[in-house]
Amino acid sequence: MKATYLCRGNIPVLETPRLMLRKMEQEDAAPMFRFWSDPEVAKYMNVPPFASEDETREMINLLNALSETEDTIRWGIEIKENGSLIGSCGFNAWQLSGAYRGEIGYELGQEYWGKGYMREALQAMFEFGYETMGLNRIEALIYPQNSASIRLLAGLGFSNEGLLREYQQDGDGERFVDLYIFSLLKREFGTKGRVQG
Ligand SMILES: CC(C)(COP(=O)(O)OP(=O)(O)OC[C@H]1O[C@@H](n2cnc3c(N)ncnc32)[C@H](O)[C@@H]1OP(=O)(O)O)[C@@H](O)C(=O)NCCC(=O)NCCS
Structure with missing residues (x-):
C-alpha cells in the first residue's frame, strides 16, 4: 500500500441527507465562538473554553493553515435547509505511510445535541477517510465521563x-x-454497530 492522499488545504465539501461539511471561514467565528466558549461543549475537548471571537477567528485560521500542511483537517457542519453552522468535526492528525491511521475530534452546539447530527456527519467523514484519504483505522480519545460521545x-x-x-x-x-x-477499522465500517447508512 502507498501513501497517496494530498489535501494541500483543499477541504472538500461532503454532503449527507441533512448536512453539508465544508471549510470554515472567518464569518463562522461568531457561531463557533458560541460553541467553543460553552463550558458544557468544551468540557471533554481538552481545551479551555474560548474567551473571545478573536481567539475563535485565530483558531479557524490555524485549522485551515494546518490543512495546508496536512496536519489537520476540520470541517464546519452546516444544516443544508437553513445554512446554520452547528459545530465542527475532523481529523486532528493522521499518518499514512506505515500506519494509515487518523484520530478524530468533533463538537456540536448544545442546542443541536441528540438529533443524530453528529452520527450523520461522522459517517460522511469516515467514508472520506477510508475511501479518499486511504485510512485503515480511525481512532478517538474519549473522556470516560463523556457518555454522549461513547454512545x-x-x-x-x-x-x-x-x-x-x-x-x-x-x-x-x-x-x-x-x-x-476507541477505534473503527476500514473493514468494519458500515458492518458493525447499530447504524447502517
Ligand atoms: C458528543 C456529541 C458530538 C454527540 O453528538 P449528537 O449529535 O448529540 O449525537 P447523536 O444525536 O448522533 O447521538 C448518538 C448517540 O448518543 C446518544 N446521546 C446523545 N446525547 C447524549 C447524552 N447527552 N447522554 C447520553 N447519550 C447521548 C444518542 O441517544 C445516540 O444514541 P443511540 O445511537 O443509542 O440512539 C455532542 O454531545 C457534543 O458535541 N458534545 C460536546 C463535545 C464533545 O464532547 N466532543 C467529543 C470530544 S472528542
Whole structure:
C-alpha cells in the first residue's frame, strides 16, 4: 500500500441527507465562538473554553493553515435547509505511510445535541477517510465521563480498546486525565454497530 492522499488545504465539501461539511471561514467565528466558549461543549475537548471571537477567528485560521500542511483537517457542519453552522468535526492528525491511521475530534452546539447530527456527519467523514484519504483505522480519545460521545461511537461500530492511564493533561493543564481509546477499522465500517447508512 502507498501513501497517496494530498489535501494541500483543499477541504472538500461532503454532503449527507441533512448536512453539508465544508471549510470554515472567518464569518463562522461568531457561531463557533458560541460553541467553543460553552463550558458544557468544551468540557471533554481538552481545551479551555474560548474567551473571545478573536481567539475563535485565530483558531479557524490555524485549522485551515494546518490543512495546508496536512496536519489537520476540520470541517464546519452546516444544516443544508437553513445554512446554520452547528459545530465542527475532523481529523486532528493522521499518518499514512506505515500506519494509515487518523484520530478524530468533533463538537456540536448544545442546542443541536441528540438529533443524530453528529452520527450523520461522522459517517460522511469516515467514508472520506477510508475511501479518499486511504485510512485503515480511525481512532478517538474519549473522556470516560463523556457518555454522549461513547454512545455515539458505539452506535457507529467503534470498539473500546481500553483506558490510557493519565494519557494527557486536561485543557487547563492542571491534572493528568485517563482517556479511553476507541477505534473503527476500514473493514468494519458500515458492518458493525447499530447504524447502517
Ligand atoms: C458528543 C456529541 C458530538 C454527540 O453528538 P449528537 O449529535 O448529540 O449525537 P447523536 O444525536 O448522533 O447521538 C448518538 C448517540 O448518543 C446518544 N446521546 C446523545 N446525547 C447524549 C447524552 N447527552 N447522554 C447520553 N447519550 C447521548 C444518542 O441517544 C445516540 O444514541 P443511540 O445511537 O443509542 O440512539 C455532542 O454531545 C457534543 O458535541 N458534545 C460536546 C463535545 C464533545 O464532547 N466532543 C467529543 C470530544 S472528542
